[in-house]
Amino acid sequence: TTYGEFKTVRDDLHRLWKVKSCVDTAARFNERTEEQMLQNRPQTRHKKEELSR
Numbered sequence: 001t002t003y004g005e006f007k008t009v010r011d012d013l014h015r016l017w018k019v020k021s022c023v024d025t026a027a028r029f030n031e032r033t034e035e036q037m038l039q040n041r042p043q044t045r046h047k048k049e050e051l052s053r
Helices: 003-052
Strands: none
């Protein structure tokens, strides 16, 4: 393989790595917000029950 071919492959890998890190960050962020939503749901239910008493 020539250096030119190697360079294009390396550039592609670099681009993919950037995308992967963005996706990983977004996935982690989504997991965190889902956990927070799940944690918040029971609390809102309890508040409604207290109000109805």
